[in-house]
Amino acid sequence: MTPNTHQQTPFDDPRKRPDFQPSLYPKANGRVVAPSTTAPPSDATDRNQSVVLEFLAAYYDINCEHHRLIQARAIADPVARLAREHECLQAIEKSLISRDALEDQYAPFGIIAEPVAQDGFTVDVKFTFGSINAAGRLRAAPLSSSTTIPIRLPPGVKLENLTLPDETAPPNS
């Protein structure tokens, strides 16, 4: 089976959720992508932009669960704390499985989403794409360059007196 390039289920963008917490939404390649205007649009049709949003959503969910776990560990009652911790850990496990599924889905396309962690939270995700290089150019796009080579004219020869070949003339004429 060829991996599906499209999402199996409609993408749930956490930025549209009423309880969205921007501080838990990671950056992408060092840039803040939500909710600022520089963000890729939520309805991004470009595959790479969609992939970025999917991974950011996955890491946002993990961050949220991790945040809840920290809160759970502050509960004074040990019985309640243990139960809540257990719930949170299960939720983290579920989020990690979703993240792994994303990684598996996009691995054949050469997409790497490398998380950068700080204090247990993913604060940034470094993306590498199969279709474009770090400069954002298509990997197989031809490169062109030009240069100017000055050629000194022989003594006594003036440029205006030279006859240049007629490019429109037939070959060997």
Add this chain to the structure above:
Amino acid sequence: MQPTQKLILTNFQAPGDILMLTAAVRDLHRCYPNRFLTDVRTSCPALWENNPYLTPLGSDDRDVTVVECHYPLVQVSNERPVHFLHGFIEYLNDQLELRIKPTIFGGDVHLSDSERAAPSLVEQLTGKNVPYWIIVAGGKYDFTIKWWHFRRWQAVVDHFREKILFVQIGKGDDYHPPLKNVLDFRNKTSLRDIVRLVYRAQGVVCPVTFLMHLTAAVEFSDPRLKARPCVVVAGGRESPHWEAYPTHQFIHTVGALPCCATAGCWRSRIVPLGDGDEKDRPEHLCLDVRKGLPRCMEMITPQQVCERIDYYFRGGQCEALKEDEMGGLAPGEV
């Protein structure tokens, strides 16, 4: 006695190809001593450092014959019993009317005395002279069909966690997903650094890539060893007789699957990448993709790879890390 002929050999392909050219230059000089003065123009000058067969020649020297080197032999490699090492040799034989023969089963990369004397990059970093294996968990984007899934590479690393220190390498703009519990040298090594790393490496595990050829081309820091362990996760793209080295564990599926029933399929990609490369075209795509991998690669399990690595330990070619060697290496924090 024939007069000495001046040659400049050119090739600007990938490092693996250039390694094969180093073998051809060595064998040219071994088969025809004192007949040629040879220089090269290639994409990888680092692979020619300290090469005793080269003589600096100017391109403007009127006595020089410039040979643009190719290996058309690959086009018939599925039918003929030939190795990649024969590629440039046969071409030079045709172009120069020679009868060069391969003299060694490997490329020809030379180290300087100072490189031999220097501590390994691993020792420079960790302060410990410990054995290590090099791991490549990806490759270039042009032939994604050679990739194995990074979770499988990780499973191999995890299996040998107390036994082997793995050093992950890979070029920055290629596909090299990060592995855990390794020394991460990705995008931190020059081509020459990799030569030095291989020199002191106890073993190598990789897909079909430049590193497997380098493993067979670089001498050993331990003179007692005759061959450097190398496990190659190969699948069915290339025919083993073209690609494999006798001392390597080359895990392939040629003969086991309809799509590589008699020889390598030579296809390029698992799925189209959308990068504008012609390798996205249907005739270059894998015919049988399972779980995001070519079936030939999917069939190869981490357990198989671990067993092949373990061969070298059981056979006495390698020694596991000692208890005090693993501590303090801080894998992954390079």
